[in-house]
Amino acid sequence: MVFMADQFDFFSRRCAWVNGPIIVGSGPSGLAVAASLKEHGVPFVILERSDCIASLWQKRTYDRLKLHLPKQFCQLPNFPFPEDYPEYPTKKQFVDYLESYAKHFEISPRFNQSVQSARYDETSGLWRVRTVGTGAEAGNRSHEMEYIGRWLVVATGENAEKVVPELEGLGEFGGDVTHACDYKSGEAYRGKRVLVVGCGNSGMELCLDLCDHDAFPAMVVRESVHVLPREVLGKSTFELAVMLMKWLPLWLVDKILLVLAWLVLGSISKYGLRRPSTGPLELKNTQGRTPVLDIGALGKIRSGDIKVVPGIKRFSPGRVELADGQVLDIDSVVLATGYRSNVPQWLQIPFPNGWKGQSGLYAVGFTRRGLSGASSDAVKAAKDIGRMWREETKPAKRPVACHRRCISQI
Ligand SMILES: Cc1cc2nc3c(=O)[nH]c(=O)nc-3n(C[C@H](O)[C@H](O)[C@H](O)COP(=O)(O)OP(=O)(O)OC[C@H]3O[C@@H](n4cnc5c(N)ncnc54)[C@H](O)[C@@H]3O)c2cc1C
Numbered sequence: 001m002v003f004m005a006d007q008f009d010f011f012s013r014r015c016a017w018v019n020g021p022i023i024v025g026s027g028p029s030g031l032a033v034a035a036s037l038k039e040h041g042v043p044f045v046i047l048e049r050s051d052c053i054a055s056l057w058q059k060r061t062y063d064r065l066k067l068h069l070p071k072q073f074c075q076l077p078n079f080p081f082p083e084d085y086p087e088y089p090t091k092k093q094f095v096d097y098l099e100s101y102a103k104h105f106e107i108s109p110r111f112n113q114s115v116q117s118a119r120y121d122e123t124s125g126l127w128r129v130r131t132v133g134t135g136a137e138a139g140n141r142s143h144e145m146e147y148i149g150r151w152l153v154v155a156t157g158e159n160a161e162k163v164v165p166e167l168e169g170l171g172e173f174g175g176d177v178t179h180a181c182d183y184k185s186g187e188a189y190r191g192k193r194v195l196v197v198g199c200g201n202s203g204m205e206l207c208l209d210l211c212d213h214d215a216f217p218a219m220v221v222r223e224s225v226h227v228l229p230r231e232v233l234g235k236s237t238f239e240l241a242v243m244l245m246k247w248l249p250l251w252l253v254d255k256i257l258l259v260l261a262w263l264v265l266g267s268i269s270k271y272g273l274r275r276p277s278t279g280p281l282e283l284k285n286t287q288g289r290t291p292v293l294d295i296g297a298l299g300k301i302r303s304g305d306i307k308v309v310p311g312i313k314r315f316s317p318g319r320v321e322l323a324d325g326q327v328l329d330i331d332s333v334v335l336a337t338g339y340r341s342n343v344p345q346w347l348q349i350p351f352p353n354g355w356k357g358q359s360g361l362y363a364v365g366f367t368r369r370g371l372s373g374a375s376s377d378a379v380k381a382a383k384d385i386g387r388m389w390r391e392e393t394k395p396a397k398r399p400v401a402c403h404r405r406c407i408s409q410i
């Protein structure tokens, strides 16, 4: 059934039945599950806090970003990338692809709807999902809604909120402090001494970008980090790992990756980059820490253009004191300190470990496998919901199923 916006005001409780699943989030995961549900003929509603699809990619990433994995591992179900796309599409190409994906499958999320709580009502066997309006709709109580439905698909991403650590004295520092999610380009930092906190893929690439814009980055590495080449002998390291994993145990693949990394990159410890004792894939699986795929930062570290420094002790006006006692004069700080999920803040039952939970709950994009994992979760979740949908909507079993007032799209 097609959603009609003014129905909500008419039914003054600002509460809507959803015919089919309620999907939270319209990033790649939400879009993938929506498209897969369409294939099964299941209607749905998507709630998105932002005013566009893929808000992480459109609004919270830097200009020079490209996919780190080859395109065949990043495309969503049933819709390949255009043939003329390069091996590693740019952020703009990826966003264009997602826009075409939404258009092709006729997916229209309800924008500016931020989910504040989702609870399962045991008595009715239904999910109650509460939203508030955001953007232009923020603060307007008439935009508070409750969506009620049989299934809930959480697709809000592993990177929904920025992580801002408590750093002593940062309040007195005086220079500009920006999180990586608000960094666009090094242009604004030309000639400046910039402390980049964090050495994940963001921290490394932002340092590279700062070098390219004649800034002077120092990158904080408080512990250890795995750096792998993006490609080995012209083949993507990720693809190689996926291939090896079909035949070999994870610990052995980790060992092979480390030998290859050593052959291609040499020893990185002499540049202040210690490797963790756990292998890169095991670390990703157990702690969610993603290895860095090097796209040039290491060369700049070798040449001294990026300075590697230890953890932070405290900030003072215009300066930072480091764990080893050295003091640096700095103009700006960029916090490349990562992201976290916001699900624990609003989901009122335990979150599943895989793609399927209890009571009609599904999680898409939380299995630490990036875009390829999101696609595979989406296909499984949609298939599972599709099967139940067909059973529950069989006319013989549910003769009164269609009397409810409902919204959703198909
Ligand atoms: C800088 C950067 C680069 C990356 N590059 C790659 C890459 O090259 N390859 C790769 O595989 N992965 C990459 N990732 C990981 C990336 O998170 C995933 O690839 C992808 O964006 C996950 O899609 P998603 O839909 O699960 O989450 P997201 O893209 O984060 O989408 C989630 C959506 O849910 C919405 N939302 C969140 N909370 C709520 C709420 N409470 N109510 C309503 N809506 C909500 C958000 O606004 C967002 O639109 C990158 C991440 C970052 C930060």
Ligand SMILES: NC(=O)c1ccc[n+]([C@@H]2O[C@H](COP(=O)([O-])OP(=O)(O)OC[C@H]3O[C@@H](n4cnc5c(N)ncnc54)[C@H](OP(=O)(O)O)[C@@H]3O)[C@@H](O)[C@H]2O)c1
Residues within 6 Å of the ligand: 065, 066, 067, 068, 069, 159, 165, 166, 180, 197, 198, 199, 200, 201, 202, 203, 205, 220, 222, 223, 224, 289, 290, 311, 312, 336, 337, 338, 339
């Ligand atoms: N092109 C791409 O594909 C691309 C580009 C960028 C990001 N990404 C992806 O996006 C996700 C997030 O990456 P990210 O680099 O933003 O985050 P991240 O991988 O979580 O890295 C965060 C970094 O911040 C450090 N950190 C956190 N708190 C700190 C503190 N108080 N002091 C010093 N250091 C601190 C961490 O150090 P510890 O390890 O010591 O905690 C880590 O080095 C990852 O999945 C990544 O692969 C992909």
